[in-house]
Amino acid sequence: MLDVKAIREDFPILNKGIMYLDSAASSLTPEQVVLKEMEFYREYRANVERGVHRFSQEASEEYENSHEEVARFIGAPSKSNVAMTKNTTEGINLVANSVDWKKTDKIVTTVIEHHSNFITWLRVRQRHGTDVEVVRSSTEGLFDLADFEKAIDDNTRLVAVTHVSNVLGCIVPVKEIIEIAHEHGAKVLVDGAQGVPHIKTDVIDMGVDFLAFSGHKMLGPTGSGGLYIADAELATTEPLCIGGGTIVDVSIDDYVLAVPPMKYEAGTPSIAQVIGLGEACRYLNRVGMHNIEEWDLTLANRLLDGLKDIDGVEIYGPKDPKQRVGLATFNIKDMNPHDVALTLDLEYDIATRSGHHCALPLMKELYNLNSGNVRASTYLYNTLEEIDALIDAVTEIAKD
Numbered sequence: 001m002l003d004v005k006a007i008r009e010d011f012p013i014l015n016k017g018i019m020y021l022d023s024a025a026s027s028l029t030p031e032q033v034v035l036k037e038m039e040f041y042r043e044y045r046a047n048v049e050r051g052v053h054r055f056s057q058e059a060s061e062e063y064e065n066s067h068e069e070v071a072r073f074i075g076a077p078s079k080s081n082v083a084m085t086k087n088t089t090e091g092i093n094l095v096a097n098s099v100d101w102k103k104t105d106k107i108v109t110t111v112i113e114h115h116s117n118f119i120t121w122l123r124v125r126q127r128h129g130t131d132v133e134v135v136r137s138s139t140e141g142l143f144d145l146a147d148f149e150k151a152i153d154d155n156t157r158l159v160a161v162t163h164v165s166n167v168l169g170c171i172v173p174v175k176e177i178i179e180i181a182h183e184h185g186a187k188v189l190v191d192g193a194q195g196v197p198h199i200k201t202d203v204i205d206m207g208v209d210f211l212a213f214s215g216h217k218m219l220g221p222t223g224s225g226g227l228y229i230a231d232a233e234l235a236t237t238e239p240l241c242i243g244g245g246t247i248v249d250v251s252i253d254d255y256v257l258a259v260p261p262m263k264y265e266a267g268t269p270s271i272a273q274v275i276g277l278g279e280a281c282r283y284l285n286r287v288g289m290h291n292i293e294e295w296d297l298t299l300a301n302r303l304l305d306g307l308k309d310i311d312g313v314e315i316y317g318p319k320d321p322k323q324r325v326g327l328a329t330f331n332i333k334d335m336n337p338h339d340v341a342l343t344l345d346l347e348y349d350i351a352t353r354s355g356h357h358c359a360l361p362l363m364k365e366l367y368n369l370n371s372g373n374v375r376a377s378t379y380l381y382n383t384l385e386e387i388d389a390l391i392d393a394v395t396e397i398a399k400d
């Protein structure tokens, strides 16, 4: 069981009087991670893999240890399987830009994707004429696997699907989708931006080919993230950028790229951020991902239970908390979601997010919502009292 009171002591920002319910946008950062980043700047700040002096040696060792920690966190066989990126978006773009797309290829994605895992594929279609098929979900964000069976065929080169919707909180059956894709020889990229922070992730068990995730949504620093690349894809997956650090040899006429992960690390990497992300993984491991999942469900239960009984409030996403993470989006009848979020902040000290959450296809296709909705998203440091405070506040706002 997770000790929320003890956890909250690691997040002094929580003493500022704000109830933070916006972790799906970006999580808070515990002191351990802040201090680890500061340690780099204070104790051994230097470039990595580029110097024989002791600062560079120490920085390189910390950097590599963190890289290994991040790889272990998602169950990757080695750090060679993880390209450090600045966020999920960069990881997805790396894959999109690495494939020699053909007109006859097909990409299958879904209507609930974040723009990062959607417009990237529309751009591939614009540039290469590649077919893009969008699988629809129910209004709750639930899929019928038969729709994937229909959409994925032998021309399908990539299936790009999120593990967890950042709008509906629903958990997508990625393992089953991966099985269907692999039967047709298609590769699968899972957008793990919302999944990795909340659900114990094991890329081998999942069977995924690519998994992109963001450090800043899992207690890590902004500017940190990763892209898992399965062994079989390492040789053919090209880096997004090349340059210093990515080669084994260069002559006047040619160059030879280094082996992974070096070939993905062009230029000076985000050293402090990667070191911080390693510490965030250690922190999450200490708390235990299974405990986090359990607490998530408790918070999701309370959130849905409370919101569903308020007159004039519409909730989006699955009704069953077991089908989602601790995240709920809602609207109050006749009110603009931005006004609701502003009132929550100004009058109730509750931070939520409002708008389309970078998921316009979902907003338009499933709900016809022009201004989007309000999202309350939780993480391991949130309490049931905070959820109750949100429910009381929404009840009062809805009465006005």
Ligand SMILES: Cc1ncc(COP(=O)(O)O)c(C=O)c1O
Pocket: 024, 025, 087, 088, 089, 090, 114, 116, 117, 162, 164, 165, 166, 191, 193, 194, 214
């Ligand atoms: C499901 C999902 N995918 C992708 C992203 C993009 O993440 P980032 O902005 O860290 O690249 C987000 C961010 O909210 C997200 O929720």
